[in-house]
Amino acid sequence: MTHPGPDAGDRVALACPSCASDEATVHEVLKPGGNVTVRCTECGHVHKERYDPPREIELDVVVSQGDESLTTTVDVPAADTVEHGDEFVVDTAEAIMQVRVTAIELADDRRVEEATLEDVETLWTRAVDNVRVNVTVHPNDGRRDDSRSVTVSVPGDHEFVVGDTADFGDEEFEITGVQVRDDAPEYRFEKLDHEGDTVFAKDVKRVYARDVTSTAWSAW
Known part of the structure; x- marks a missing residue:
């Protein structure tokens, strides 16, 4: 699956040479491309960096609302983790909804409290907006x-x-x-x-x- 790089105005996490820290800071993209031009929001330093967006996967999400439920898919970063109780936005054909994770189901039908998204088969959620x-x-x-x-x-x-x-x-x-x-x-x-x-x-x-x-x- 190929994903485009960030657009101008997007915010990405990158190491800043001026901040002299190995920790990534939030950067604003000034000019997209193979080597993006970014500005550190911590110190204002402008520099060029190679930015490869995180690999994403398509994940099945079941959304319950009252006595009804629907199934949809969302694109998520494969390496991110999810926990029971986490909230996120789901964009479906019916509506854009804020949902809360009520169950995390793995490929072997096992349910866990926390998992890496790449290992998740289905996220069970309920609408909370x-x-x-x-x-x-x-x-x-x-x-x-x-x-x-x-x-x-x-x-x-x-x-x-x-x-x-x-x-x-x-x-x-x-x-x-x-x-x-x-x-x-x-x-x-x-x-x-x-x-x-x-x-x-x-x-x-x-x-x-x-x-x-x-x-x-x-x-x-």
Whole structure:
């Protein structure tokens, strides 16, 4: 598979002779070609370098969104690694979506937490830019049999805050707790129920709430 070199204005990682470091720094391409003219964004030094773009492979990606799923392919650098929970953009015929890795499947059907992309057979993902969140709403009088389940559609970066009152059209409820998804990073606990605890919609497994039209009652 042949890949073109970078265009003017692209950014590439190269060693800078002026920075006197073996570590690659970000360079802006000023003039493309076999030997590209680049400017180091760290020190501003302009120099020519041979730049060979990383080898890319075509990778199968399954994207789940609600009860539906689709399969597409993406071109990725073969030597890069992927981890469970990583996010990236997928450009499909249906839409451009931000997705999160939920499973990494190798050629022998084995699933791992991390792998080099060249070794990956399929990436299983779910869309996180727009999500549907399940909410269990309890009445304030404590009658669990009268609890109801509703689903709200929100952007992935919408925040659910414990203690806040949420209003979605005909639905209005006070959030009493949030159950966090297994693939969601950087949360203290699987369930959050302290006032002010905040969870992005893309990280929510279920929201627990109470009907604001009844008397006080807690689901937690």
